[in-house]
Amino acid sequence: MTVPRSTLRFQLHKGFTLDDAAAQVDYLASLGVSHAYASPITTATSGSTHGYDVVDYARVNPELGGEEALRRFVEKLREHEMGLIVDIVPNHMGVGGAENAWWQDILEWGRHAAHAHFFDVDWHSPDPALRGKVLAPFLGAAYGEELQAGKIKLAYRADEGRFVIEYYSNVFPVCPVDYPAVMQEAPELAQRFSGLTTQPADQPRAADARTALATIAQTEDGQAAIEAILAAHAPDTPTGRERLHRLLERQHYRLAWWRTAADEVNWRRFFDVSTLGGVRVERPEVFEASHALIFRLFTEGLIDGVRVDHVDGLAEPREYSQRLRARLEELPAQRPEALRHGNGRTYFVVEKILARGEPLRRDWQVDGTTGYDFMNDVGALLHDPDGAQPLAALWAELTGRSSSFAEEALIARRKILAENLAAELDRVTRALHRFARDAQTTRDFTFTSIRRVVTELVVHFPVYRIYPVGGVRSAEDERYFSQALDAARASLARADHVVLEQVAQWLGGKLPDEAPASQPERSERSERTECPRDRTADRNRDRNHAQAPAGQNPPPTSGSQRRAAQTLFSQLTSPVAAKAVEDTACYRYGRLISRNEVGADPGEFSLSVEQFHDGNQERFTAFPHAMLCTATHDHKRGEDVRARIAALSQIPDEWAATLKQWSTLNTPLRRGPEGGHGETITNGDWSPGPAAEAMLYQTLVGCWPLTLDPDDAAGVHELAERVAQWQLKALREAKLRTSWFAPDEAYENACKDFLFDIVAPQRREGFLRELSAFVGRIGPLGAMNSLQQTLLRLTSPGVPDLYQGTELWDFSLVDPDNRRPVDYDQRREWLADIEAKGPPSEQLANWRDGRVKLAIVRRALALRKHCESLFAQGDYIPLKVEGEQAKHVIAYARHAGSAYAVTIATRLAAPLLDATSDVPLVDPHKWGDTSIVLPEALHSRALFDWLSQNAPKAEGARLLIRDALAVMPVALLVEEGVPKA
Known part of the structure; x- marks a missing residue:
């Protein structure tokens, strides 16, 4: 298998085409990336900025330059011995407009x-x-x-x-x-x-x-x-x-x-988006038609691997993945000889959201996920657990909302199911109700009672979905289904428990042998009410259209009905989780919004070093080539926004005082219920309201550019425009006082006016100055979080993925802000300057411009190239940290043969950082006796820091942190003899 050393994601659209991507290949090569990773290249709705609304699977998007541009792009990649991974969208197509x-x-x-x-x-x-x-x-x-x-x-x-x-x-x-x-x-x-x-x-x-x-x-x-x-x-x-x-x-x-779609749509959508129609890729002819272009491009040597979008939307993710793997293994023999993979395997990852402890199923035969699980792990690692309780109490005090994210999520799930996905809930219920009518023992189960039961199962479902095998839940499925079952049992009236137990059986439990009372093909009433010209011989087959096993078209038996119901149930729990948690509750709950991210659980505030190591070791064992990301086209906040907000967890008392002070300072600028000044305000009935205001301050702290001066009126206004765009989306996604479904424009405008008032030029000596000063104080903490996150992604087991432009500080917000044009000319110029000046430590003094991050990315990727097998197959060894400041360090080694690379990073450094410090670096003497216990093989070897000129010397088994982190907050130690980049 050709495994990427690293990838860089390009977001392609008519404003950034395949030819534009080709123009950046030399930069990617200089950076050290082995594969470009492109958003969908198939033809999408005209003007699409993301490519996920595919309208023609058979053509490379003309707006991107078409197939000829793709060939030019790949030719450029091949000149630099680089490959191409492409994003594919098997779950849905764009059905709005007239192009499909x-x-x-x-x-x-x-x-x-x-x-x-x-x-x-x-x-x-x-x-x-x-x-x-x-x-x-x-x-x-x-x-x-x-x-x-x-x-x-x-x-x-x-x-x-x-x-x-x-x-x-x-x-x-x-x-x-x-x-x-x-x-x-x-x-x-x-x-x-x-x-x-x-x-x-x-x-x-x-x-x-x-x-x-x-x-x-x-x-x-x-x-x-x-x-x-x-x-x-x-x-x-x-x-x-x-x-x-x-x-x-x-x-x-x-x-x-x-x-009407939410209540009456009779076709599967992508989540609740009515311009995206679900595709039945489980049918062989649909699979072949939707993948024909990708297979041809692969055999011609134009692409080297695939990333599958939203695999949980499919009827049978397991069968789909296995089928795609089989086809991808058939094709390499047809590729140009120079591009054939040694063992026939092709790089293939899936976009999958995993809950804490939920494994990616190994029988899918994929190389791993696209990295949301790693982003969750490393993001939680940046948070101080001691900040969880006081910040939750602060949130509840300020807003009057629950301090528990789980409670907020449950409310959101009920709302989404009732208002956004009611038609999908009815469809699941109908499938189960038909099944109930076919047996004497269940024929009296009413549609309404089944709907109540399904509702409770869905709202309490702890993961995206289950994956029954042969219609029966696996032990892993049962672990999660039983959680939902117990919670549903507690929520429902006792009278519904018998229905609940039966529905649980139909949804993958082991059923006793039971002959159904009858299985009518269709009722006479249904026959009479159908349009005559639509009566066809395949009507009975269509009745059970809702997901037959790949390659099969079974007759309408109880088994196929049960499997259809299971599929419909799974295709409901998945969008409910996404819409309720990520797109609703995450915009309502604001203990620290750095944990409100795709793939994360805001209720899980932090992760210990030991837990992080466990996650890396599990990934190394099960999916050593999974992607590792910290930023994506879907992220709600840029990786460095999250890193800086996470720093607030280390200073909860100071943040609480600051937040209250700012709220008091800006009280005169609040709008009343009608959006104006001077109105009577009671019970928090003002704009933006306490929750939205608190989240706004966190956002401003997180995204304030390190180089922005409060006196720069134009720069502040530009930032406010970006934040206003985020604010509008956040308010509508929260679905409290406004929504996409029923916008309250007066409220939205009042919130925008409040934002522009608090950052207006006349506030430069008030709130603006305080905001800038506060960011200046916590900036070094945020930067240390960012550099820690960056190095962990580049050295952990897996394939590090860079999202376009995030080689420098990434202070982007939710889309479309995170898809803004990238200034590659600046990055190319700075990369050349960095290469001329030496290791990343030379850039630390000017850390605010982000060059130190770029330098770390370049140097770490260079080491991955020099020691490819070390990072591709090398063991992952957590290293014990001892001494008075041990909790402020994370360390591990990668080991293959006789080669080692040791990663060390500063963490949770607020107690160690001088209040007057202007650089993200702990004074060496503050580390005291803190040390790392090295593997025995390194006791007598000379080490040097790949990121600086530092060459710390171990004292037997111990390497003192004051030596290892003397000049940089992170270190990447290798032996003498490894060629320096």
Whole structure:
């Protein structure tokens, strides 16, 4: 397997194309990166800034430069002996607008479309208005309003001979079966479409008829006929509007207000995003169609590995991963000889959120995760456990909200399930209710009682999802399911316990042999209410469409129904966890927002050195090539923002006093309920409110640039604009006084006004000066956290990943702020300067500009290249630290053969740092007798610091910290004889 030494993530879009990435390859090579790591390269919705709204799996995105640009990029990489990892999106596609041909196909032909089974659509909705249709929740207001306003129109596409419904940028095809009804004003044209059905055999005839129509419509008479048809459906007259409405009612979709999706959508979405439709990649034909381009690019030698986005959204993550692994192992033999992998394995990682103690399943045959678990570990390590209780008490005192994140998360889960994912909850419940009706012992379990039970299981589910094997929960699954089961049992009335126990059995418990009372194919009532033209021979197979095992299409047995229900349940717990925890509770709870990150549990405040070592050793044993990240395109705060906010955990009393002082200082600037000054304010009913204000101060402390002067009005205003963008998203995601669903613009504007007031130029001698001074005081602590985090990522077991631009200080906020353009020219210039001046220690005096971080990244990556096997396969050895300041040090060694590399970092240094210190470095004498116990093999060897000119000498088994960290807060010790970079 070709394992990357390190990766650097590029966010590609039309403003930063593949050619732009190619222009930075020489910089990446100088930095020491072995592989570029690109966001999705398949064609996405026009203007997409992230690429996850794929509309065409078969083409490299033209906005990125297309396949030719990809080839130029790879050619440049190969010149520097570098590879390319690409992000792939098998779970969902963009379905808004009109660019997705697969989605347009099912809108046009319904269940008989060639791609009807490519998306996870419930064609048998219990709602008669949606039976055989898909909900199209893309209207900006209620259907009747938009129709009356003339915003929904019939249009004709002359180049295609096609009638469509237009609504702004959205296009909805008219089924050709309805063309005769549409073309009543031109019966001679309509004849070509008479007798058509939706059956696949008739669809080619429809295409031929459209081609003929396109030709005829170019004539003068044809144009007149088309104009008459469109006029007859014009929405500006009652007759035309009614006729247009009747036409819409006959289509395979129901146009609806976007707000209806939460309650009525009958197809799987990505989380609650109604412009992203779930793809049924578990079906072999869908798997091949959605991966064909990636497989071809791999065999041609253009890509070297894949990162799979949101693997938990898939029906069967295990089967998908195993299938992808098998295909990736088949392909290397077809690659150019120089690029063939030695053992046939291809680098393959998955985006997976893991709870504390939750393992990534080894039978998936992946190389690990994309690194959120490491980001969580190292982030928690930066926090002082002694700050947990006083900061939680401070949060509760200031805001009146719970000091427990778990309580906040539970409230958020209930809200998300009830308001954002109600349709998905109903779908799970229906699947279980159908199953209940098939057995005599459960036929009286009502839909409502099952819904109550499922609700409690979901809101108490401690991980993203389970992964039953053969329909049965594994021991690992059972560990988490039982937690949810116990909590649900405690929450539900006793009368529901029998239903709960049965549902638990259906969701992966071992069932006793039981013959169902009956298994009707479909009820007669269902048959009568279906649209006649949608009745097909495969109706019974469709009933159980909701996730058959890969490569199989089982008959509708109780086993397949049970597996379908399990899949639907897992595809509900996953988005509930993401939306409730990451996108709601994390914006409500603010003990320290440095722990409110993707993949983290804010309720877990800190991690001990021993726990961090345990995590690294587990990773080394199970997934030694997993990615290690501390910043991503999804992070809520940049890695150095989090590192600085984490420093507050070391000074909880000082932070509490500061926070209260600032709140008092800015009290006159608060807005009342109506958003104005001078209003009567009671019970915290003011803008932004105590919780939002406290989180705002943390954000300002975290992202204030180290070089920003309060007198720089333009610089402060630019920062305020960025923070305002974060604030708006944070307020809406919290879903308390405003939301994306129902924005309260008056409140939002009042919050923005408060922000700009407190940082206005006239406050430069007040709050601004205090803010800047406070950041100046804790800046060295934050920097030490940052450098510790950086070195641990670069030397721990796994593949270190750099997110674009984070080689310097990363004071970014949530997207789109964390996807701003990167100044590569500056980084290239500074890298050359760093190389000329020597080791990173030469940059410490000017640490505020971030060059010391860049220097550490470059030097550590150089060592990984010089000693590749040491870091790729070397053992991980925690080192014991002894002495009076032992808790302020973390140390470990990497060992392979006779080679060693020792990582040492300062941690939780507030008690050791002089109040007047302007450099992130502990005075050596303050370390006292603190020392590291070295492995016996290093007792007599000469060591030097790869990051400085320092050469600390061990005294037998002990290496004194005052010597090892004399000139830098971190050290990377190797033996003499390793070539210096």
